[in-house]
Amino acid sequence: MTDIAHHTFPSAYLREFSRQVFMHFGVPEADARLASDVLAVSDLRGIDSHGVARLHTYFDMLSLGRINPQPNLRVVRQTPSTATVDGDNGLGLVVGPKANEIAMEKAERVGSGWVSVCNTNHFGIAGYYPLKALERNLIGWAMTNTTKLVAPLWGAERMLGTNPIAIAFPGLEEPPIVIDLATSAAAYGKIEIAIRQQKEIPLGWIIDQRGETTTQPTDMVNGGALLPLGSDREHGGHKGYALSAMVDILCCVLSGANWGPFAPPFALRQHVPERSVGKGIGHFFGAMQIEGFLDTNEFKRQIDDWIRTFRQTKPVPGTRGPLIPGDPEREAETHRRQHGIPLIQPVVNDLLDISRQTGIPFTTTDDR
């Protein structure tokens, strides 16, 4: 993001702005707090693509009545350790935390909880949900499908979302291990940056509309597709495709949401699929009591040992050795809590536009 001038904002300022924006559309205050928290955590952790940079899209969808600001979540079916939840077409930023809460409550009662959710929308960063579980000494999982962007291996069209998997494990003295990964080889945001910078991209990130691998990022927007993690057959592209399929089925087939290419679009400019096979998009949450498996402190001590052992791995020349999953996000958070959230000009312009349309005050640092 160094290619574009930016302004910096305290996290609390952005959080308060998005809370007011959600409330402007009739989202109840408690729900608006939840939703703005998910966005704030994303910005704090350096995942710029999923924070207030997306607020204008939520704003558009709420403005057009495409998202229900006051959903009544309904448990459609359940067992002591599982549930299917209908999100009533609410904000994923509200449905997600509430469905995750159901998973966590079940885990506290019977050892684990697993919740598949239909009729929901984009839920922010997957990593948010296991972070909430950590606060309760639970191992949390989160997955979601997303609008189609990725080709299955040997396919020449978009059939799956970037379908992320997140899970986290707490340490005692060490910070937690936080895993949050899309099942595509590269993030769509990287293609956008390459287009803006007019640079080529590595082979293995995308295919063009005929299905051939290409280094031209513009081929993506001209009918191309992202490749799954592993990229090609030789390097395990069938594995990334299988992981994405797993996420798709757990989130959507199990809950009754729109799977695969039929996921409804998140943003207005995106193509609406010709077929609907369920309701909205889908999420999948899991939570497991650590204490149900072994003493929680013993688990945390072993995680500390795991982290320290992996930090001591002999490094590849030219690197400082392996990171622990979650390191980059934690470093971003430390820096941003102190120095604020940097936003590029197009995002600032989006927020100013929302401010103009709603009357909710928003000013850049320079004017505050």
Place this chain on the structure above:
Amino acid sequence: MTDIAHHTFPSAYLREFSRQVFMHFGVPEADARLASDVLAVSDLRGIDSHGVARLHTYFDMLSLGRINPQPNLRVVRQTPSTATVDGDNGLGLVVGPKANEIAMEKAERVGSGWVSVCNTNHFGIAGYYPLKALERNLIGWAMTNTTKLVAPLWGAERMLGTNPIAIAFPGLEEPPIVIDLATSAAAYGKIEIAIRQQKEIPLGWIIDQRGETTTQPTDMVNGGALLPLGSDREHGGHKGYALSAMVDILCCVLSGANWGPFAPPFALRQHVPERSVGKGIGHFFGAMQIEGFLDTNEFKRQIDDWIRTFRQTKPVPGTRGPLIPGDPEREAETHRRQHGIPLIQPVVNDLLDISRQTGIPFTTTDDR
């Protein structure tokens, strides 16, 4: 495997031979049947590396008393939906199916079951376990750690196993989707084949002992390591590493087994780690009642639709389009049920050696 002459055996013949071999060491008959079933399914499904090709290794370990032929599995701790199991240093081929059974029973009682296992050994193909769950209309998961072979991204030494993840989903008229993938970029067996054929391997499969990527397969045996799925930072190698870490922690830290580089060796020739941080290796099993989420037949109908939709994906030129996970294994099974299991000469020699040492009859097709 076309580079070496082979003999062909009926699956039942190999199954019976391995059952007798396990019983020769005092493994109870029911357990010997379980263990030989896991090997037979692997051979039927075309995963040659994990079938009777491994019998001599089990034979060695049992001969030396390194594996307990009569383990008493113990549930160390449990909640209604989770359990920690101590495998009493039994064959993974026996401990695995029994721990998986506990997960499935819990799923039938409270919706889901999750079992982390310590003090166990190599459990065969991960895909075996979700196949058992399919028979009971459950969604089954299986993971295991294995002896270290894989470097974490930016690490120049072996720290993790190939740590597979398996999960399966039943169709109604279509065959099930069966996912079974190692979290490394390539299988170790492919390196061995390249060494035998004196061929180069693609960049992105392994690093040499200094941590540099290399096309020389012999660099693997000279202190090199496999790369995680994604291979390098640009193509998501940090994701494969994170998935492998997830498997390692769920299987080992949660159960009290030896995680990461401390996994004990499976075969005699392998290096014994200098430190022990738990008992044996670890597995993790999960099972979820489909009916707990939605009507089982409706789920299966949607899976049929999913499969048919993905089969209609526009193909990449030169391919027949995407496969459905499990296709190659199912095709192998159809063929091998009819035509038998092909074994290469070194494997036949291993079985003949076991026969000589135990007195259990084994002859090649030509003599039968």
